[in-house]
Amino acid sequence: MAIKDKPNPPRFRPFNNIFLILGIGFLAANFILPSILGPQIPGVPYSLFIHQVQEGDVARVQVGQNQIQFQLKPETEIGGEDLGQVYSTTPIFDLGLPTLLEEKGVEFAAAPPPKNGWIGNVLGWVIPPLIFVGIWQFFIRRGAGGGGPQGMLSIGKSKAKVYVEGEAAKTTFADVAGVEEAKTELVEIVDFLKTPGRYTQIGARIPKGVLLVGPPGTGKTLLAKAVAGEAGVPFFSISGSEFVEMFVGVGSSRVRDLFEQAKKQAPCIVFIDELDAIGKSRSSNGFYGGNDEREQTLNQLLSEMDGFAAEDATVIVLAATNRPEILDPALLRPGRFDRQVLVDRPALSGREAILKIHAQKVKLGDDVDLHAIATRTPGFAGADLANLVNEAALLAARSGRPAVAQTDFSEAIERVVAGLEKKSRVLNDKEKKIVAYHEVGHALVGSLMPGSGRVEKISIVSRGMAALGYTLQLPTEDRFLMDEAELRGQIATLLGGRSAEEIVFNSITTGASNDLQRATDLAEQMVTTFGMSKVLGPLAYQQGARPMFLDQGMPNARRSMSEETAQAIDREVKDIVETAHQQALEAIRHNRDLMETITTQLLETEALEGKTLHHLLDQVQAIPVT
Ligand code: ADP
Ligand code: MG
Ligand code: ZN
Secondary structure, three states: OOOOOOOOOOOOOHHHHHHHHHHHHHHHHHHHHHHHHOOOOOEOOHHHHHHHHHHOOEEEEEEOOOOEEEEEOOOOOOOOOOOOOEEEEOOOOOOOHHHHHHHOOOEEEEOOOOOOHHHHHHHHHHHHHHHHHHHHHHHHHHHHOOOHHHOHHHOOOOOOEEEOOOOOOOOOHHHOOOOHHHHHHHHHHHHHHHOHHHHHHOOOOOOOEEEEEOOOOOOHHHHHHHHHHHHOOOEEEEEHHHHOOOOOOHHHHHHHHHHHHHHHOOOEEEEEEOOHHHHEOHHHHOOOOOOHHHHHHHHHHHHHHHHOOOOOOOEEEEEEEOOHHHEOHHHHOOOOOOEEEEOOOOOHHHHHHHHHHHHOOOOEOOOOOHHHHHHOOOOOOHHHHHHHHHHHHHHHHHOOOOOEOHHHHHHHHHHHHHOOEOOOOOOOHHHHHHHHHHHHHHHHHHHHOOOOOEEEEEEOOOEOOOEOOEEEEEOOOOOOOOOHHHHHHHHHHHHHHHHHHHHHHOOOOHHHHHHHHHHHHHHHHHHHOOOOOOOOOOOOOEOOOOOOOOOOOOOOOEOOOOHHHHHHHHHHHHHHHHHHHHHHHHHHHHOHHHHHHHHHHHHHHOEEEHHHHHHHHOOOOOOOOO
């Protein structure tokens, strides 16, 4: 596709607009203006006109395309009007009319162009374009004047923000923790930027593009800034979604502009956030040309990256995405983003290091144990941890403490995990009872099942939007692998809430829908992704690679398969969930008395945690093997 020769900046596409203007002119000349300027002739129904003709009252007729005008003979009148009055009627398709008129001796002719026609036509063709041009001028003036860089005239200009070394607070690798492998790989990039000569001398090609891949909030943007900070080079940053605008051609001209600026300041870094917004696979578009604009932008980006040769300035493009699987393969070819750096969620020690970085900004009390906090926050990304420290500081300030205490962190963890406490949402007594049994059900089953972590807290104080009550289970360590029994245990735990409701109330509420969703998803993954079904064997029934991050991957499409296989999968999934359901029911029935004890206590205190809870749950009895 020829995109290089697009006018820059592209706007106002003359041909489209001329047609638009002609169209408006046509409309005005034929419909709008005649109705304003045209002679006001009273209209009558066609049937009346024919009747008048047959009666011999009509003197002459002018047949136009949309209108028939006729003049009555002097001695007749319609509705008390004066003699010889002119009337009009709307013609219907009537081939017999000329014959009839001839018979009755009416003088008739085709209508000449309407009297006011030429004025109407001229005005019709001149005024709308004038209005159009006026509006256009208005926008342009606004763009050039008060509108500033956001105005219409500047739509082709790159919006890249530039951070030059020494300008803002310098970001370095010391500000990033928990992503050591990524850092190691990026140290090399820093070296390329600092001393490109060393590499080009022996003919090595400096990589042009590095793709940072990882879930949101893990520090991709931060790392890119740190690379620029370490190398002491300018940092151009733009987000992929900013490229994609409503005007065709703007995105590509923005890309061109960005690289023009960057080359002038080389060596430097161009950072493209949300690369997937422009780099979506072109084949996944559905229709051909489904998104022309994005495609053009992508093409421009590709040709810019191919464009700057080794002897040119050193511009290294860093890009970030959390959906690498949807990127166009052309982006990942050698010479483009041929290096990929995984920026994953931090493990225990990484979390502690990140907490240390962010805790420097607040006053910590003596009792704060960052290691303990890191232990309680598996799955938190860097941004969540930064947020956690801030929440804790806010809580401490609110309660007037001079420094942040460990209790502030505990409370902040709960807030970040389950959303802010919603004091305003009050459950009635019946609902409270149901929620209490539901949560105790989770806790009971959870404490029996392998792989679902220790139950740390049960609460029926509603939090956030979704959860009415919640059961907090904390794994004692980071888990990377799970076996089949543990997954089945998790499913049973998820169904524990609903099972408790079934047993106690003999009915089911809407409260368990999220549990069911998660349980079913897990069971389906066991069958289609992890190959854990004996019937279906160790096959992957999902199309393509497993989503990179389990918790945010959208469910993959299934591979094409026979109808029987599809049915077999459905049966297996149902079987796994139903077995887990029976297991949960049994576990609860077996501990029915204990459930009453715990629920009664929970209803009194609204929350159970720590030693009290552990002591109660230690009494849970395993289901006897029969
Ligand atoms: P991403 O670009 O991956 O979505 P960001 O780099 O924008 O994440 O992270 C947002 C904020 O979270 C950062 O500004 C920083 O304060 C904090 N943060 C994220 N990851 C880390 C990390 N690995 N080390 C230290 N702070 C981090
Ligand atoms: Mg980011
Ligand atoms: Zn539940």
